[in-house]
Amino acid sequence: MKIPFSPPRMDKKIIDEVIDTLNSGWITTGPKTKLFEKNITAYGGHHATLCTSSGSAGLELMLRWFGVKEGDEVIVPALTYSATANVVVHCGAKPVFVDVQEDFNISVEEIKKAITEKTKVIIPVDLAGFPCDYDKINALVKDKRIRKRFQPETKEQTDLGRILILADAAHSIGAYYKGQRSGNLTDLTIFSFHAVKNLTTSEGGAVCLNLPEPFDNEALYNYLCIKALHGQTKDALAKTQIGNWQYDVIEAGYKYNMTDIQASMGLVELQRYDEDMLVKRKHIFNSYTRALSNYDWAQIPLYEDQDKRSSYHVYLLRIKDIDENMRNRIMKFIFNKGVAVNVHFIPLPMLSYYKNKGYDINDYPVSYDNYSREISLPVYYDLTDKMVEIVIKAVVDSVEENFG
Ligand SMILES: Cc1ncc(COP(=O)(O)O)c(C=O)c1O
Structure with a gap:
């Protein structure tokens, strides 16, 4: 699938x-x-x-x-x-x-x-x-x-x-x-x-x-x-x-x-945005959080606190203690299991146009750290519970096959 x-x-x-x-x-x-x-x-x-x-x-x-x-x-x-x-x-x-x-x-x-x-x-x-x-x-x-x-x-x-x-x-x-x-x-x-x-x-x-x-x-x-x-x-x-x-x-x-x-x-x-789309997206976020919280290597994104509530747009999972190369390798494993993932975003100082203007990613250590360990998981209206389970399994297996 x-x-x-x-x-x-x-x-x-x-x-x-x-x-x-x-x-x-x-x-x-x-x-x-x-x-x-x-x-x-x-x-x-x-x-x-x-x-x-x-x-x-x-x-x-x-x-x-x-x-x-x-x-x-x-x-x-x-x-x-x-x-x-x-x-x-x-x-x-x-x-x-x-x-x-x-x-x-x-x-x-x-x-x-x-x-x-x-x-x-x-x-x-x-x-x-x-x-x-x-x-x-x-x-x-x-x-x-x-x-x-x-x-x-x-x-x-x-x-x-x-x-x-x-x-x-x-x-x-x-x-x-x-x-x-x-x-x-x-x-x-x-x-x-x-x-x-x-x-x-x-x-x-x-x-x-x-x-x-x-x-x-x-x-x-x-x-x-x-x-x-x-x-x-x-x-x-x-x-x-x-x-x-x-x-x-x-x-x-x-x-x-x-x-x-x-x-x-x-x-x-x-x-139908509040009653339908946001409810569905929140459900997917919570499903990811519930499952991935069981793993020490998973850094769960913050999407709700006492002051703020997200629009549940992108689920920004980070993997603890890995570097950019390992993140890329894990993503490859996930893709190979039939699940599309993404990264939000490559920091602008790393992109040619801005790098050539003299911006240096070393000046933005948190941006780099967030980026280098991040894998965005699919979140959309037609993603069923069964599909969410498949995504979770693909992520967990891919991480554990690399340093489990
Ligand atoms: C953070 C951010 N700002 C601005 C934009 C630009 O929006 P649009 O594609 O509608 O021009 C995007 C689109 O992806 C975005 O992700």
Whole structure:
């Protein structure tokens, strides 16, 4: 039996909703995208939501909105997917990597050391769906001494008066921190609806707006609709209204809008997300934990504590006292038993582009340690209890065949 790593959940409900959109005569941004945005806002508890073509597009759009440019610095964890840092590079700014903690999330102590006069944004990443320490991160940027060092260069930066927190919540829709959902934990939060994510629209993303006064999140939403559509003052649907064809372009904007085909998948996914998808994922996490806790070599990931609850996106198993080569060897054994596993992620300073820029993995020992001993196990809606048992057996046998 072959067990894939993360196939999407595609059932009749999703297919019917997509077909309904295809038959509706409107397939790009339109009523379903607007409804999906409203539903995400109600779900997250933040002020407004802009759906985008991807999570990356959402991240970049908001860096550009804040005026991030050459000469600026953006603090990013060393252990994340490349999108988190690539968008900073697109803006001409410098990603400043900081190390993570044992729980895979960015270290607030390391953020403190990395802040300079050039820091404009911090991008915490809720890796695998486990929320970062938002109280500490939010408090840090409001700290008087850190505020004093902030040097605003745009109206948005002046209005905020401090470093912006742009949460990369690509993995964490539905996660909780102190009773609040991801989306409502800091200034701006970005979800990804990529095909392997908990909630998918095939590709897609969302910007959750939650800015403090003097910002008007509703007004910002209206502006971002324009910014995400080439700076055009009317979208395609508005232009089809009788006599409404004229438009203006107020800036050289981007093409980051979500389509109604994507949104139709998202509408179905979100409606059953808590009661169905999250319950299933939590069950799989707990099954792995129950079985693997019996082995001394298994380091069980943290996915719930008194303040936080994960979205159960990726199960980050670590094997104690092994090196990267042994991890790779164990993964090979697991693959040979018909089970697909993965690694989240290769730290960015180890990847050619960033290595060639002078970043050195030796500066990020916890990121390296987490990475070198980590094996991500499959978690998805259609993974049955029988399949979970097969995964567990493949992992246990593969570890024990190597150093049992
Ligand atoms: C941590 C992280 N950030 C950002 C992204 C980018 O999301 P998207 O693929 O929707 O652009 C991903 C996607 O895999 C991710 O894992």
